[in-house]
Amino acid sequence: MHGYKKRDTLSAIGMLAPFMVFFLLFIIYPALKNVWYSFTNYNLNVDTWIGIKNYTRLLEDTTFIKAFKNTCIYAFVSVLSLTTLGFLAAALLSKGFRGVKWLRMLLIFPYATSMAAVSMIWLMMYDPNNGFINKALRAIGLMGEKWLFDESLALGCLIFVNIWKNIGYCMLIYLAGINSIPEELYEAATVDGAGEATRLFRITLPMVRPVAFFVLITTMVDAFKTFEQVQIMTRGDPLYATTTIVHQIYQYGFNEFRMGYAAAMAVVLLAIVMILTLINFRLNRSNESEVGIG
Amino acid sequence: MKKSKSDIVFRILSRLFILVLALSVAFPLVMTISVSLQTMNEIYSADPVIIPNKLQFENYANAMASGNWPRYFINSAIVTFFTVVISLIINSMAGFVFARIPFKFRDVLFVMILLGMMIPTQVTLIPVFTLLRNINIFGGGDSGLINTYTGLVLPFIAGSFGVFLCRQFYVSFPKELDDAAMIDGCGRFSTYVRIYLPLSGPVLASLGVLKFTGTWNEYTWPLVATSGDEMKTVQVALTGFRDEGEIYWNLLMAATLIAGLPIYVVFFFAQKHFVSGLLAGSVKA
DSSP states (O other), rough: OOOHHHHHHHHHHHHHHHHHHHHHIIIHHHHHHHHHTBBBSSSOOOOOOOHHHHHHHHHHHHHHHOOOOOHHHHHHHHHHHHHHHHHHHHHHTOOTTTHHHHHHHHHHHHSOOOHHHHHHHHHHHOTTTHHHHHHHHHTTOOOOOOGGGGGGTHHHHHHHHHHHHHHHHHHHHHHHHHHHHHHHHHHHHHHOOOOOOHHHHIHHHHTTTHHHHHHHHHHHHHHHOHHHHHIIIITOOOOTOOOHHHHHHHIIIIISHHHHHHHHHHHHHHHHHHHHHHHHHHHHHHHHSSSOOO | HHHHHHHHHHHHHHHHHHHHHHHHHHHHHHHHHHHHSHHHHHHHHHSOSSSSOOOOOOOHHHHTTTTTTHHHHHHHHHHHHHHHHHHHHHHHHHHHHHHHHTTTTTHHHHHHHHHHHHHHHHHHHHHHHHHTTTOOOOBBBBBBBBHHHHHHHHHGGGGGGHHHHHHHHHTTSOOOHHHHHHHEEEEEEEHHIIIIIOOOHHHHHHHHHHHHHHHHHHHHHHHHOOSSSSOOOOHHHHHHHSSSSSHHHHHHHHHHHHHHHHHHHHHHHHHHHHHHHHHHHHHHO
16 A cells, blocks of 8 residues: 555654654663673673573572562462452442542552652561551560561562552552443342342452453563562562562662673563563453453 | 341441451551651650650651752652653654554554553663663763763653553544644644644643652662762652661651652642543553
8 A cells, every 4th residue: 555645654753753762762672682681691891692591590590480489479469369359449439438539549549659658668567676567466465576577478568568559559440340330230130139249249240350350460560570669678588588580680780780691580571571461462352342341 | 038138248248348448558657647756765665656645747857857858859850840741742742643644654663662561661671771871972971871860761751651542542533633624734743733732631631640650659760770869869768768777767757758748749639630541551442
C-alpha cells in the first residue's frame, strides 16, 4: 500500500521525534546494551567478551540461587494474598454504606506513599527494642520476636509490608471490574433466592476473573522487581534471608562494580517479566471478546 | 428462615473482615503520627505509648534541621517538575501521532513502544548509568551527567506508558474533528495544538498525577545517580536516618510524614485523577 501522504509522514516524524529520542536512548538501547554486557566481564573499565561464562556462574552462585528462591517465595505469597484479599476488600466495599469512601481512601493511602517512607514506618514497627509490635507483645506478657533480624521471619515481614502497601491498588482494580457487572444479574439471583454469600461466589467472583488475572500478573511482575524495601530495611540480611534478584543486581552492579555479571542477572529478570507480561497480553485479548471489561 | 440466617452470618463475617483490614492498614499510620510526636523517653519506655503525654511538635522542626532538608525538597521538586512537564508534552504529542496520523511503520513502532513498557527499569539500570556517565555535554562534569539534575530527569521522561495512555484517549475522538480542521487549513500539528490539546484535560491530569507521584516517590534511580549530600532527593535523604548510630525514631517519623506531604496534598485533592490514571493503565481498551 502506498496510501501514505508525504506531509503526514513528515509531521509524524516531527511530532514523534522528541519522545523517540529519549525512548530509544534510555530504554531500547540500554536494554540491548545490557544483553551485550551480560556476555562480557564489564567493570566500568574493561569489557572483554567472555561468552556465556556469567550465565554458567549464575547457576553455581549459591547466593543468587538463594535470591531467586527468596524472590519466588516473596512473589508467590504476595500474589496469593493480594489477589484474594484485594477481591474480598473490593467486593465488600463496593456497596455504598456510610463511610465506605473513607475506608477506600484509607486503603489506597499506603499505595500512594513511597516505598522509602513505607519502609521507614515498618522499620519503626518491627524494631525489636523500641518498635510498637514488640512493646505490645511484651505488654500482654509475651517475649516478642527479633522480626527483621530473625532469619526465619525476615522475609515474611517484608512480604507483609508489600501486602500492606499494595492491597489498596488491587482493591481499586477489582472495584472497576465489579462496578461493570450488570445489576440485573444480582436482581435475578435475588429473585431466585440466592443469599449474599451465594451472590458473591457465584456471580461476582466468576465475573471478575479477567480482572483477577490482571491483578495476579501485575502483582507478580511487581514482586519480581522487589528491591527498595530490601535495600532500605534489611540489605538482604540476615544471612541472605531477604536478598532478591534485583538486590543482587544492585550489589554486583553498584557495590562490587562487576557489571557484566549483574547484567546477566538482569537478563534473567527481563526474561521472567517478559514472559509474564506476554501471557497477560494474550489472555487479555482472548478475554475481551468474551467479557467486556472496561 | 434458613437463608436469612446464613445472610446474617455472612454479614457479620464480612463486617469483621473489613474491620480487621481497616485496623491493620490504619494502625501503622496512626503509630507513625504518634511516634513523630513523642519524646525519646516515651519511645525508649517499655510501655506501648499510643497517645503521647505532651505533643512534641518541635520534632518536625528538629527533623528538618537534622540535614539539608530545604535542599532535598528543592532537588525533588526540580526533578519532579521537569519530568512531569516534559513527559506530558512529548507523550501527548506522540500519542496523537499513533492515534491519528497514518504513516509507514506506525504499527511496528507502536508495538515497540508496548514492548518498551515491559522492560523493567531495574534491567536498564546499569547501562543507563554508564551511558549518562559518559555524556559530558549539558553541564556534565568528570562523571558525566551522574549527580546532575539532567541525569536524574532524563531516564524518567523516557517511559512509554504515557504515550499508550494518550493514544487510547485520542483514538476515541471522532475523526470528523480532523477533517473539519483540515478544511479550515490546519496541518497535523496545528490540529493537535488547536483542537486535541485543549480537549486533553482529563488524560493529562491523570498522567500528570501518576508521573508526579511516581517521580517524587522514586528511590532506586536517585540512589544510584546521586553521590554526596548536595543532590540527594527527599526519598534518598529519608533513608539516610537508618544509617546513623542511634536512630531518633521521632524525628525519622516526622521526616517520613513531611517527605510524603506533596503526595498527600495531590492525592487528597486529585484523588479522582489518581484513580482514573491507575485504571486507565490497567484496563486495556
